[in-house]
Amino acid sequence: DTGVSQDPRHKITKRGQNVTFRCDPISEHNRLYWYRQTLGQGPEFLTYFQNEAQLEKSRLLSDRFSAERPKGSFSTLEIQRTEQGDSAMYLCASSSLSGPKSQETQYFGPGTRLLVL
Amino acid sequence: DAKTTQPNSMESNEEEPVHLPCNHSTISGTDYIHWYRQLPSQGPEYVIHGLTSNVNNRMASLAIAEDRKSSTLILHRATLRDAAVYYCILRDGAGGTSYGKLTFGQGTILTVHP
Numbered sequence: 001d002t003g004v005s006q007d008p009r010h011k012i013t014k015r016g017q018n019v020t021f022r023c024d025p026i027s028e029h030n031r032l033y034w035y036r037q038t039l040g041q042g043p044e045f046l047t048y049f050q051n052e053a054q055l056e057k058s059r060l061l062s063d064r065f066s067a068e069r070p071k072g073s074f075s076t077l078e079i080q081r082t083e084q085g086d087s088a089m090y091l092c093a094s095s096s097l098s099g100p101k102s103q104e105t106q107y108f109g110p111g112t113r114l115l116v117l
Numbered sequence: 118d119a120k121t122t123q124p125n126s127m128e129s130n131e132e133e134p135v136h137l138p139c140n141h142s143t144i145s146g147t148d149y150i151h152w153y154r155q156l157p158s159q160g161p162e163y164v165i166h167g168l169t170s171n172v173n174n175r176m177a178s179l180a181i182a183e184d185r186k187s188s189t190l191i192l193h194r195a196t197l198r199d200a201a202v203y204y205c206i207l208r209d210g211a212g213g214t215s216y217g218k219l220t221f222g223q224g225t226i227l228t229v230h231p
Contacts, residue, residue: 035218042223043219045220058218093219110159111160
């Protein structure tokens with residue numbers, strides 16, 4: 001078990017381009033979360049998957065953002081027509097299905113740092 | 118999830134104990150207190166959590182006030198590797214959904230001096 005992995009670790013793109021990030025959760029973790037973190041701030045929730053179902057989306061997730069988890073394993077986060085304000089660290093976390101959220105431990109990946117020029 | 122208040126920053130010397138405070142005056146009876154930390158250039162990692170009683174694990178101890186309106190994360194002997202941002206987060210233990218996003222504040226930046 002190597003933990004949550006994310007790819008790429010860094011991405012530089014020009015405004016208006018599309019980008020896609022991948023997250024591989026810990027195997028057999030049914031829950032998967034995406035967060036965004038800007039400089040000096042704590043992470044902010046974007047969206048949540050339970051298996052392949054996307055159960056919650058933040059208002060931060062504009063229509064330019066789309067996330068998928070097609071087979072309930074890895075997940076992708078795509079940003080279309082990137083803007084400079086999208087520059088941030090995008091973090092993925094996973095956890096197991098058993099137990100209530102009050103006791104849940106989320107395991108985070110190292111993040112993908114996006115810079116939009 | 119209820120709101121927490123933490124100092125922006127704290128400093129410590131290596132091998133000395135560190136007490137990181139967190140105020141949560143509006144905590145409800147079913148809220149659990151969780152701590153995560155984020156080392157430089159890494160994602161957050163779980164540290165410890167508790168409800169009412171003090172808790173210990175290999176990373177830290179969590180001391181919870183009797184009225185539960187505040188708590189303290191204790192690092193018994195700080196090392197340079199403990200330099201990180203520490204986040205205190207409340208998780209609702211009452212019914213409803215079984216999953217839950219973490220609501221991070223700005224946390225406390227801990228600097229450890231050699």
